[in-house]
Amino acid sequence: MALQPVADLFNHGDRGGCHVAFGGDGFSFRTTTTYRKGDEVKICYGRHGGDFLLVEYGFVMAENCWDEALLDKLVLQRLNMSQKERLEDAGFLGKYVLDRDTVCHRTQVALRLLCCKVGEWMRFVNGSDDGHRSQGAVDALLLELLRECVVAVDSAIERVRRLKAGEQLQKDMLIGRWEQIRQLVNARIESLERETRT
Known part of the structure; x- marks a missing residue:
């Protein structure tokens, strides 16, 4: 460049x-x-999320319509080796993203592997099943994962606060980014909880 x-x-x-x-x-x-x-x-x-803007350009935006959070760690720790291989073979291992509105299709595929029988999962992957029947189970699992994510975010913020290295401005920026991720996750949690009540 x-x-x-x-x-x-x-x-x-x-x-x-x-x-x-x-x-x-x-x-x-x-x-x-x-x-x-x-x-x-x-x-x-x-069209960059907050992580990209922080790493590549060195800033965090207060509002970003393209913001997203990566859910790989939370999803992958739930999968056994066989499930990971199945996802890899289907082209759906990793890159699980939550944006301002929902989770991506890749996340839906991975969570269905944890909630459905393999045949139903394969029909969803190849497009012959819209996943409507299994959506409740997927949403319940997603809600559980997102609540875990909030705990992980709070823990990360606390670790940043305790850092001895770096300038306060750098720590504040990292904390701000983690708070944005928490906000994304909390918004989706609230949305799922509303859908569950109706």
Whole structure:
């Protein structure tokens, strides 16, 4: 990658604020909304979750419509070796993600392997079963995993607070990121609990 004069001065906004194009004449920036004098014009660096923005760019956003949390550790620890091999063969081992609305299809596949008989699971994987019949069991397991996730997040925040290394600003940023993850997880827990009551 190379530095682009002026372009590198734009901060990131999850929804952008201007359209960026690159062609033979160079970069062009066109605003996508009306700005008042003194307003900051932002560009979107891409559809990135908070972890990516923290690691690649060194910041955490208060609001990020593309935010997500990785659930691999929680899901994978529930699977035995045979189940992991089955998921690997089907192309669904790992990359289990919770975003602002729901968990990804990959997560649904993995959780169904823990809740369903193999035949029903295979029909879901190949698309001949929509998974409606097993969704209640999947949601119950997901709720259990997400509650475990909240405990893990709280533990991670406490470990960061006790760190002797690093600057306070760095610790605050890490704690802020963990709190965002907790917020994502809690929102999904609340949604699942509401669905269960209805």
